Structure formats: C-alpha cells, structure tokens
Amino acid sequence: MFKLGLIINPIAGIGGSVAFKGSDGHGVAEQAISLGAKPMANIRAEQALKVLLPYKDSIEVYTVKGDMGENLVESLGFHYCVIHQTESATTTFEDTECAAKKMCDTDVDLLLFAGGDGTARNISHQVGDHFPVLGIPAGCKIHSGVYAVTPTAAGRIVELMVTNQLVTLTEADVMDIDESLFREGVVKAKRYGEMQVPAELRYVQATKSGGKESDELVLQDIAAHVIDNMDSELFIIGSGSTTAYLMEELGLPNTLLGVDVVQEQQLLKSDVTESQLWNYVQENVGNVKLVITLIGGQGHIFGRGNQQLSPRIIRAVGKENIVIIATKSKLTALDSRPLIADTGDASLDHALSGFMPVVTGYNDQVYYPVSSPQ
Known part of the structure; x- marks a missing residue:
C-alpha cells in the first residue's frame, strides 16, 4: 500500500x-x-x-x-x-x-x-x-x-x-x-x-519572482497601447506590478494586490469583491474587457491572488475580451513554459487553453501558449 x-x-x-x-x-x-x-x-x-x-x-x-x-x-x-x-x-x-x-x-x-x-x-x-x-x-x-x-x-x-x-x-x-x-x-x-x-517540472510551479519590472520604457509602451485602445467599455484591471503601471499612466489610484474597475479612463471602484465585480459585469454584458498580467517566474494568469476573477466572471467576459500584458523579458524568463489557467473550473481551464495574444509593447504582441496541466 x-x-x-x-x-x-x-x-x-x-x-x-x-x-x-x-x-x-x-x-x-x-x-x-x-x-x-x-x-x-x-x-x-x-x-x-x-x-x-x-x-x-x-x-x-x-x-x-x-x-x-x-x-x-x-x-x-x-x-x-x-x-x-x-x-x-x-x-x-x-x-x-x-x-x-x-x-x-x-x-x-x-x-x-x-x-x-x-x-x-x-x-x-x-x-x-x-x-x-x-x-x-x-x-x-x-x-x-x-x-x-x-x-x-x-x-x-x-x-x-x-x-x-x-x-x-x-x-x-x-x-x-x-x-x-x-x-x-x-x-x-x-x-x-x-x-x-x-521534480516534475511540467506539474510543479516555480517560486514566485518578486519585484517591479526594471524596463520602464517597455511598460510605458504597453500602457500606451492599452490606453489608446480604451473606448467606452468597462475595464476590469487585475492585480500585479505591470497592471499597476497601467493605472499609474492613467493617473488613477491602484490596488496593487486587488482588482479595480475603470470606465472611460475613470476609476469606478477599487479593490472590488467577486460579488461586486459580478454586478458590474451583469450591468455591462458584452461591453467588458479584462486586463491581466502573469505572475513572474510561475506564469499563472488565473488562480493566484486574483480569486475575485471567478469562473462565472471570466466566462461572462469571454476569452476574446481578455487582454494579457507582459514584457518579453517576463515571458522569456518562463523558459518556454506555458501560461497557466487554474480557475478551479476544469472546463473553463480547457476553454482558455491554446494560444492567446500577449501585449508586449505599443502595437506589439506575441502569441503565447496557455495551459492547465490535467
């Protein structure tokens, strides 16, 4: 036994x-x-x-x-x-x-x-x-x-x-x-x-890498790209230092380790709960964008520090309306490992798997694999 x-x-x-x-x-x-x-x-x-x-x-x-x-x-x-x-x-x-x-x-x-x-x-x-x-x-x-x-x-x-x-x-x-x-x-x-x-590297995550991105010019380019493409949609801004830089460029207060809601480049609500976020999404069906980044060294985009982004919210937003932002150096540091979706819903993780665009600069993006090892 x-x-x-x-x-x-x-x-x-x-x-x-x-x-x-x-x-x-x-x-x-x-x-x-x-x-x-x-x-x-x-x-x-x-x-x-x-x-x-x-x-x-x-x-x-x-x-x-x-x-x-x-x-x-x-x-x-x-x-x-x-x-x-x-x-x-x-x-x-x-x-x-x-x-x-x-x-x-x-x-x-x-x-x-x-x-x-x-x-x-x-x-x-x-x-x-x-x-x-x-x-x-x-x-x-x-x-x-x-x-x-x-x-x-x-x-x-x-x-x-x-x-x-x-x-x-x-x-x-x-x-x-x-x-x-x-x-x-x-x-x-x-x-x-x-x-x-x-030590099964496909299945075991790395220790999280901390610290802010050092290449400020790249972060400026990423933020400028997102801001120039902000129309009247409701924007959900996820946690992390890269998304925090976007909020700084918008001139808005930011919850570094939480989720904020922005519309027409104005802050509607900071540090929202899942239920509050669900209400916003329901009121703006079909008109919501979700901006997220990945955890340095691990690659997780869902399931680490952003549980407010529940499966029902991610589904309501839609995969096509998820905007992933990251520097190329952050992606390179993953050493070809995929981004990880760990929402707690296996069918949603499967739906998110595949290649997704990642904004890496102004009018610059790469397609990067997303996976959920099963």
Missing part, C-alpha cells in the same frame, strides 16, 4: 473572493464567510484525489478528523486512518502542525496538503526533509515552490509515484509574506526553509 498523508486547511483561500488577500489573522475567515465567501480547499483537494480513484485500493490515506481530510477521503471511498483529532470545528494552524508532526511518526511516502503559503510554512516547521511533500494550491497567495500548478496536476504527480514510475526529488523553497502588509499593498516575502518535492 502506498502511504499517502493528507492535510487540508479548510479555510485556505477563503478571503480571496471578498478581496481580503488571504485568510490569515483572527476572525478573517468568519468575516469572509459573513460576506458570502465559500470554502474551496476541500473542492480543490477533491480535484486532486479524483485522479487517484483508479488506484484507491492500493493507497492508504493518513489524514485528519473532519474537514481537514477525513470527510473527503471517506466520501471518495479511500482506505484511511485518522491520525489527529481536532479539538473543535474551527481548525487552527496548531492542528496543521500537530498533524504534520504525526505524519513524521507514521512515515508516509508523500504528504499531500491543500492550502497556501501559510499552510506550507506550518508544515515545514514539523516536516523539514523527513519525506516528500506536495501542495495542492488552495490559498490566495502562493509564493512557495512546493505547490503543483493545479489541483489536477498534483494528482498526476501522486499517480506517477503510486504506479512506481521514476520520480526525481528536489529541494524547493517555502516562502511566505506578511499578510497584514500584503493587505496594505506591500509585498514582503521571506524564505522560511525548504522541503523535498517531486
């Missing part, structure tokens, strides 16, 4: 759709739920585990009580053993760390966990290089290199191991940022250690 550890942070990413930029902090999850946010971590974990259903009779899952893993593996019919009991329905980081420590005593073959950078940091405190780990991306912010590019990709990596295929291991950085500063628009990342991960 393959011994698979499973830890789910059930509130990971819950603050994303309501523009909280994360779920860390006292009362944040409760406040997010009161505003209509829905827990997604178990859904993301289910996408990974469904890949393993053909092999469930040869897998023993070691997991945590309730929503931290037990409920999911039981519903899917896996053989499982609960190694940690949570003291209440409200789980904490102490539960994650205690469960990870018990995984070391159990000596699992691989620890699969669903969460964000905070979850990875908690697990690294206890696991170190004791055994391989792999993250299912479920958080708002994912700077660490221990995560698969999508939940399904995480399942594919485990499948390789379960079927005894040769999988190389490598060391990957565990990164986290100060979330209170993050909510104020300041990214201050710190390295907290490293853990062993399977």
